[in-house]
Amino acid sequence: MGNKTKRMLLPLATGAVLAMVLSACGGGTGGGGGGGAASENLDGRGPITYVQGKDNSNVVRPLVDKWNAAHPDEKVTFKEQSDNADQQHDDLVKNFQAKNVDYDVASVDVIWTAEFAAKGWLQPLKDTMEVSTKGMLPATVQTGTYKDVLYTLPQTSDGGMLYYRKDLVPTPPKTWDEMMGMCSIAKEKGIDCYAGQFAQYEGLTVNVSEAINSQGGSIVDKDGKATVNSPEAKAGLQSLVDGFKDGNIPKQAQTYQEEQGRQSFEAGKLMFLRNWPYVYNLAKTDGSSTVKDTFGIAPLPGKDGPGASTLGGHNMGVSVYSKHKATAKDFLAFMTSEETQKFFATQGSLAPVLESLYDDADLVAKLPYLPVLKTSILNAVPRPVTPFYPAVTQAIQQNSFAALQGTKTVDQALTDMEAAFNTTVSK
Amino acid sequence: MSANVDPQAKPETAVRKPDGGKGGSKEVGMDRKEKTQGRLAALLIVPTLVVLAIVILYPVINAIIMSLEHDEGLDPVTGTFVAGGFAGISNYTHWLFQQCTGPGGETVSCPPGTLGAQFWSSTGVTFFFTVVTVFFETLLGFWMAVIMARAFKGRSILRAAVLVPWAIPTAVTAKLWFFIFAFDGIANTLFNTSILWTGSEGPARAAIIIADVWKTTPFMALLILAGLQMIPADIYEAAKVDGASTWQRFRLITLPLVKPALMVAILFRTLDALRMYDLPAIMTGGANGTTTLSILVVNQIRIGFNSAAALSTITFIIIFIVAFIFVRFLGANAVETASGGARGKNK
Numbered sequence: 001m002g003n004k005t006k007r008m009l010l011p012l013a014t015g016a017v018l019a020m021v022l023s024a025c026g027g028g029t030g031g032g033g034g035g036g037a038a039s040e041n042l043d044g045r046g047p048i049t050y051v052q053g054k055d056n057s058n059v060v061r062p063l064v065d066k067w068n069a070a071h072p073d074e075k076v077t078f079k080e081q082s083d084n085a086d087q088q089h090d091d092l093v094k095n096f097q098a099k100n101v102d103y104d105v106a107s108v109d110v111i112w113t114a115e116f117a118a119k120g121w122l123q124p125l126k127d128t129m130e131v132s133t134k135g136m137l138p139a140t141v142q143t144g145t146y147k148d149v150l151y152t153l154p155q156t157s158d159g160g161m162l163y164y165r166k167d168l169v170p171t172p173p174k175t176w177d178e179m180m181g182m183c184s185i186a187k188e189k190g191i192d193c194y195a196g197q198f199a200q201y202e203g204l205t206v207n208v209s210e211a212i213n214s215q216g217g218s219i220v221d222k223d224g225k226a227t228v229n230s231p232e233a234k235a236g237l238q239s240l241v242d243g244f245k246d247g248n249i250p251k252q253a254q255t256y257q258e259e260q261g262r263q264s265f266e267a268g269k270l271m272f273l274r275n276w277p278y279v280y281n282l283a284k285t286d287g288s289s290t291v292k293d294t295f296g297i298a299p300l301p302g303k304d305g306p307g308a309s310t311l312g313g314h315n316m317g318v319s320v321y322s323k324h325k326a327t328a329k330d331f332l333a334f335m336t337s338e339e340t341q342k343f344f345a346t347q348g349s350l351a352p353v354l355e356s357l358y359d360d361a362d363l364v365a366k367l368p369y370l371p372v373l374k375t376s377i378l379n380a381v382p383r384p385v386t387p388f389y390p391a392v393t394q395a396i397q398q399n400s401f402a403a404l405q406g407t408k409t410v411d412q413a414l415t416d417m418e419a420a421f422n423t424t425v426s427k
Numbered sequence: 428m429s430a431n432v433d434p435q436a437k438p439e440t441a442v443r444k445p446d447g448g449k450g451g452s453k454e455v456g457m458d459r460k461e462k463t464q465g466r467l468a469a470l471l472i473v474p475t476l477v478v479l480a481i482v483i484l485y486p487v488i489n490a491i492i493m494s495l496e497h498d499e500g501l502d503p504v505t506g507t508f509v510a511g512g513f514a515g516i517s518n519y520t521h522w523l524f525q526q527c528t529g530p531g532g533e534t535v536s537c538p539p540g541t542l543g544a545q546f547w548s549s550t551g552v553t554f555f556f557t558v559v560t561v562f563f564e565t566l567l568g569f570w571m572a573v574i575m576a577r578a579f580k581g582r583s584i585l586r587a588a589v590l591v592p593w594a595i596p597t598a599v600t601a602k603l604w605f606f607i608f609a610f611d612g613i614a615n616t617l618f619n620t621s622i623l624w625t626g627s628e629g630p631a632r633a634a635i636i637i638a639d640v641w642k643t644t645p646f647m648a649l650l651i652l653a654g655l656q657m658i659p660a661d662i663y664e665a666a667k668v669d670g671a672s673t674w675q676r677f678r679l680i681t682l683p684l685v686k687p688a689l690m691v692a693i694l695f696r697t698l699d700a701l702r703m704y705d706l707p708a709i710m711t712g713g714a715n716g717t718t719t720l721s722i723l724v725v726n727q728i729r730i731g732f733n734s735a736a737a738l739s740t741i742t743f744i745i746i747f748i749v750a751f752i753f754v755r756f757l758g759a760n761a762v763e764t765a766s767g768g769a770r771g772k773n774k
Contacts, residue, residue, distance in 0.1 A: 089729070118501060118508050147506040199625070200714030252610035254626045260609060387501060387508065390729040395540035401714065402539075405627070419538035423527035424730075425501065 037320040042128050044324040047075045048104035054083035057348035074327040096121040104322040108152045108315045110143035111389050117146040118387035123318040125150045131333050139380040140353045144315045153332050154353040158312030159376035162298045163273040172298035179301045183248040186271040195253040195261045196274035200401040205393045206310040208400045212236035213308035213381040220384040226421035229414045238410050241403055280369045299375040309380040388424050395420035490736045494518050498731030518737035522546045542727050553719045557700040560639045568647025576655045593645040601709035604638040631715040635707050647692055654688025694753045701746050
């Protein structure tokens with residue numbers, strides 16, 4: 001027996017030692033890092049890689065080809081990720097952590113900038129790395145800014161709009177109260193009045209932020225401190241809770257993501273819908289759409305005027321570990337140029353970040369919703385800019401969903417939300 | 428691990444037997460041979476152990492090391508993350524006692540909406556799903572296996588058809604059921620109801636259980652079927668001759684003889700169900716009391732690796748304890764059955 005144990009021990013010990021060595025190698029994942037890396041390779045030129053989620057409408061490849069033809073010594077390789085945002089996020093985190101020099105330029109969702117910047121993974125776009133943001137919509141530039149420093153450059157934008165039935169309401173509501181007042185029309189017709197995205201997922205954060213921001217409240221302040229327990233924020237969440245209570249927002253909207261609401265609207269079962277611009281083309285062209293000629297679009301209704309939309313879209317950032325940052329900087333400028341944005345808008349229906357393009361006659365002819373979207377984005381408020389975004393959005397979703405379901409009072413939900421933010425940030 | 432040691436022990440005894448009656452001078456020589464053989468055996472299993480160490484031991488040890496450190500904290504001045512430092516067992520107490528750090532650095536109970544507040548509810552949800560789904564899957568799986576074991580025309584078609592749900596990737600299954608249980612979906616249209624399947628706790632859990640049972644019952648059925656087919660037909664014939672009723676044959680022959688295979692099937696399914704992630708993640712996103720431990724781990728990974736490491740270690744221990752109870756007290760022995768345990772019992 002003793003003999004047997006001894007024999008077993010040797011390989012076991014070998015394995016254990018090996019494991020220790022390996023874990024020591026992999027252990028250095030923590031720490032802000034990047035402090036030194038941010039000042040290196042600033043004038044490096046050479047081939048780089050651009051990382052982005054799946055290029056569904058095939059707009060990135062032609063641009064990369066165009067760049068490569070003009071810059072034979074500084075070719076860009078396009079690395080395509082999956083089309084799931086969470087997976088894109090996790091892939092970026094993994095490669096930044098590994099200090100991968102091959103992830104030179106990355107497409108960054110507007111809600112990730114603060115997190116990546118605070119981790120020290122993004123090259124500050126200042127001094128020699130400065131790229132002009134002239135003419136860009138201010139709210140989009142705000143999404144790329146953390147602690148007053150620009151880390152990511154806005155590339156495409158997105159904002160919420162109100163889809164309404166022209167045949168039932170000739171003039172769209174300007175304020176939330178006006179809209180709720182119009183719900184009697186929907187009731188007469190036997191259809192639902194208003195819906196957004198109220199299932200418990202990221203869309204709920206978007207909708208709740210819009211309600212709170214539209215009433216003049218906010219979720220976190222400039223320093224990332226919770227400001228959610230205010231009378232304005234309360235009024236915002238209360239407006240949604242009351243909507244459900246009165247039946248103006250149908251109960252099933254608590255299971256709606258973007259698509260369910262769109263289907264209900266296209267089937268003629270919904271009078272007002274808050275959704276993204278992508279719905280416009282589908283509602284106009286879908287074979288199953290019954291509202292092709294009878295729907296219109298308007299800015300989101302707010303307290304006294306247009307509401308505060310939440311911003312979507314993507315920015316571009318440069319990794320601090322890149323070896324060819326000068327090339328990366330030029331590529332950033334190329335990918336956000338007026339010409340490129342026009343191409344994105346016409347070929348991929350991606351909303352531009354340059355204000356002037358929203359009044360471009362050619363573009364408006366192609367994308368008739370641009371003027372409305374401009375109002376939406378001009379009034380937009382970015383989602384909470386905080387490095388703890390994943391925890392913050394969880395706290396918003398869970399507590400506001402409980403309030404919408406009526407299992408928690410609005411006061412309690414906001415108190416819990418604030419407490420949850422505070423424990424997150426101080427951890 | 429023990430499976431790897433066994434082959435090493437067996438040749439040892441095999442060598443010793445013929446050498447038992449030999450003279451003393453030769454014994455020394457044989458001893459050396461035995462030693463070299465033992466060394467060779469040890470050498471031969473080293474690659475296996477190294478692979479196991481890399482793919483199993485290393486992640487486990489690394490997770491435990493990580494779990495003993497604080498998550499990265501934000502430096503309020505520079506706004507950058509800094510390493511959290513040694514945490515002792517505070518990441519574990521964070522989950523087990525739901526302790527969070529308040530704004531002033533004091534320990535407070537985790538407020539609703541934080542992941543820390545969800546540990547026990549997720550554990551409860553995970554076990555609830557496990558018990559209910561495994562129960563229904565065993566029942567239905569047994570029934571399907573008994574039918575599939577009979578000889579009739581079209582049996583192979585039935586067997587193939589039964590496998591279809593199991594062959595569909597879980598993510599696809601989840602999306603299918605997600606559409607079925609949508610408010611305007613098939614379920615509500617078919618039964619003329621207007622239930623918010625994914626909108627409140629009871630229906631959401633029921634929807635996930637239905638989807639899971641639909642998907643994994645075939646797996647259960649196949650494992651049980653394999654067990655059923657190992658029972659020789661002549662035992663049933665003998666029982667028939669002795670005048671045993673159908674019920675007696677089932678209770679006294681089928682059940683005891685299929686038990687080893689059944690226990691292994693239940694063990695596999697239980698461990699599988701304790702790790703349940705994709706169905707609830709896609710169907711409800713964890714809303715309405717359907718957050719399982721695995722969903723909680725994945726959510727936590729996005730927030731902080733170190734707390735997530737502690738949580739996955741806790742999850743690992745929970746599953747390990749359940750597996751241990753199964754093997755130790757309920758007689759589920761995956762290894763024995765795989766190497767012909769039923770044959771051993773027949774001896």
